[in-house]
Amino acid sequence: MVLAxxxxxxxxxxxxxxxxALGAQFAQLSDEAITAANLEPGTSGIVVxxxxxxxxxxxxGLKPSDVITKINDRPAKAQGLGEWVRTIPAGSExxxxxxxxxxxxxxxxxxxxxxxxxxxxNYTVTYSSVDTTCGRMRTIITTPKKPGKxxxxxxxxxxxxxxxxxxxxxxxxxxxxxxxxxxxxxxxSNFVLMRVEKPGVGDSEGGPxxxxxxxxxxxxxxxxxxxxxxxxxxxxxxxFIFGHSMGGSFGPMIANEFPVRGLAxxxxxxxxxxxxxxxxxxxxxxxxxxxxxxxxxxARIGAKVMSQVMLLKKSPEEVKKSSPExxxxxxxxxxxxxxxxKTLEFWRQLNEINFATYWAKCxxxxxxxxxxxxxxxxxADHKLIADIINSVNPxxxxxxxxxxxxxxxxxxxxxxxxxxxxxxxQCNPAFGKLVTDWIETVKVR
Numbered sequence: 168m169v170l171a172x173x174x175x176x177x178x179x180x181x182x183x184x185x186x187x188a189l190g191a192q193f194a195q196l197s198d199e200a201i202t203a204a205n206l207e208p209g210t211s212g213i214v215v216x217x218x219x220x221x222x223x224x225x226x227x228g229l230k231p232s233d234v235i236t237k238i239n240d241r242p243a244k245a246q247g248l249g250e251w252v253r254t255i256p257a258g259s260e261x262x263x264x265x266x267x268x269x270x271x272x273x274x275x276x277x278x279x280x281x282x283x284x285x286x287x288x289n290y291t292v293t294y295s296s297v298d299t300t301c302g303r304m305r306t307i308i309t310t311p312k313k314p315g316k317x318x319x320x321x322x323x324x325x326x327x328x329x330x331x332x333x334x335x336x337x338x339x340x341x342x343x344x345x346x347x348x349x350x351x352x353x354x355x356s357n358f359v360l361m362r363v364e365k366p367g368v369g370d371s372e373g374g375p376x377x378x379x380x381x382x383x384x385x386x387x388x389x390x391x392x393x394x395x396x397x398x399x400x401x402x403x404x405x406x407f408i409f410g411h412s413m414g415g416s417f418g419p420m421i422a423n424e425f426p427v428r429g430l431a432x433x434x435x436x437x438x439x440x441x442x443x444x445x446x447x448x449x450x451x452x453x454x455x456x457x458x459x460x461x462x463x464x465x466a467r468i469g470a471k472v473m474s475q476v477m478l479l480k481k482s483p484e485e486v487k488k489s490s491p492e493x494x495x496x497x498x499x500x501x502x503x504x505x506x507x508x509k510t511l512e513f514w515r516q517l518n519e520i521n522f523a524t525y526w527a528k529c530x531x532x533x534x535x536x537x538x539x540x541x542x543x544x545x546x547a548d549h550k551l552i553a554d555i556i557n558s559v560n561p562x563x564x565x566x567x568x569x570x571x572x573x574x575x576x577x578x579x580x581x582x583x584x585x586x587x588x589x590x591x592x593q594c595n596p597a598f599g600k601l602v603t604d605w606i607e608t609v610k611v612r
Contacts, residue, residue, distance in 0.1 A: 196212045227261065308360070321361050352596060410435060534565050535567070536601065
């Protein structure tokens with residue numbers, strides 16, 4: 168068994184190149200900063216605001232307050248910097264043209280590989296990849312060190328281009344390690360756990376992320392699931408999916424293609440996308456302090472705009488031309504022709520899917536959880552999911568509300584508090600235990 172497990176992990180070793188990391192935070196050089204640093208008027212560049220120990224910036228000698236005017240003879244600009252660095256192989260020499268204390272200098276160091284999750288005494292972390300219609304995607308697989316057969320969890324993240332390539336142990340669940348403490352709980356509870364990166368994120372090929380449509384994204388999770396269940400140490404009778412936010416929409420579709428024992432979804436939608444979107448336009452305004460009259464008017468305007476773009480599939484420009492009185496609202500909803508940073512095709516495809524059909528046919532046990540302080544999603548959607556499951560397989564669906572947990576698992580007590588301090592709370596890890604306790608009641612023994 169030890170040999171079989173070892174061979175299984177060796178077969179997963181990645182051939183996808185590892186990206187490098189500058190390891191610093193930057194801000195665009197402002198006129199005020201130029202004056203404060205006594206620089207020549209019109210100087211362009213970026214200011215170092217923070218340095219991560221052990222990565223390229225620190226090893227090159229960069230310090231906070233340094234002004235970088237060029238990187239590898241390329242004018243330094245904050246916008247697009249991350250995308251450009253992704254094109255440079257790890258190990259390549261990086262040259263920084265810097266002004267420090269009004270003195271010019273040149274600093275150099277090779278581009279350091281992004282740090283990997285090293286695992287710990289209880290589990291091993293393997294970096295691999297899968298071939299998809301979007302290109303090769305990075306998979307990060309956590310496996311118990313003790314030989315045996317283990318239940319497995321495929322994690323499907325939300326729609327944002329967030330990298331989950333970080334060290335689980337010690338993660339805080341902040342903007343740099345969303346879901347981290349939850350995933351660490353699973354990795355530490357004798358599960359095989361798979362994370363998969365999206366196109367144009369981390370080491371993954373493809374992108375830009377904004378152009379990824381819903382139907383293409385499905386293949387990422389399909390291929391990740393194939394890789395996970397083919398592992399020798401996975402107990403194929405006990406395969407689970409954890410879908411967070413938009414991941415809860417992909418979850419039942421994948422469960423219709425593979426034998427999945429259970430799905431745990433958190434902060435997701437169960438109705439048509441248009442229904443959910445209309446609730447969001449009204450409700451989030453109310454949480455933010457808008458009057459009932461104001462929220463009603465905004466819902467009416469939102470319905471006029473969204474119905475034309477999402478249902479009738481008119482372009483924002485066509486809507487502005489036919490309904491000029493809506494122009495300012497169209498521009499506000501669809502900056503640059505995108506909605507929430509994604510092309511309209513993604514959202515239109517999403518709206519066309521009858522998710523009730525997928526939930527009804529998945530045949531899986533389902534735990535649908537909403538955080539009590541999650542102002543992004545609603546009890547109605549999660550209860551609906553459980554009701555659909557129970558209409559086909561009585562007792563298979565369960566709906567829960569988790570106290571002191573918002574959309575990002577942060578421990579705010581109310582929706583209003585979460586909205587005011589979104590992304591700045593501390594993680595409430597209770598969802599992890601809720602899921603593992605539920606799995607104990609539904610898994611095959």
